[in-house]
Amino acid sequence: QVQLVESGGGLVQAGGSLRLSCAASGRTFTIYTMGWFRQAPGKEREFVAAIRWSAKYYTDSVKGRFTISRDNDKNMVYLEMNSLKPEDTAVYYCAAGVSAGVLVSTPTMYDSWGQGTEVTVSS
Secondary structure, three states: EEEEEOOOEEEEEEEOEEEEEEEEEHHHHHOOEEEEEEEEOOOOOOEEEEOOOEEEEEEEHHOOEEEEEOOOOOOEEEEEEEOOOOOOEEEEEEEOOOOOOOOOOOOHHOEEEOOOOEEEEEE
């Protein structure tokens, strides 16, 4: 089992930046893919970004603004968010997948989830 704890959420004005962190513990050597998802009130959880070895994946709405990175030595994954928009407001979840599945944007591909950290972007 892998345990995940997110941090770094908060309130920021539009155009601002935040850096989310996700600390992994437990059987971290089994992690193949790390991902970030978000869920806005009244909406379904959606894919934001993922990292698998050196490959990085982003949903179109965050490309050029968000950057995902991973520090394997520290068992950490980060999401640097710049040029934030009100539509980025959501609870952000970190996820870990242990299988070599292809569809990194599919929530069911992930085996472990954090509790979420709230991001609010004011206009």
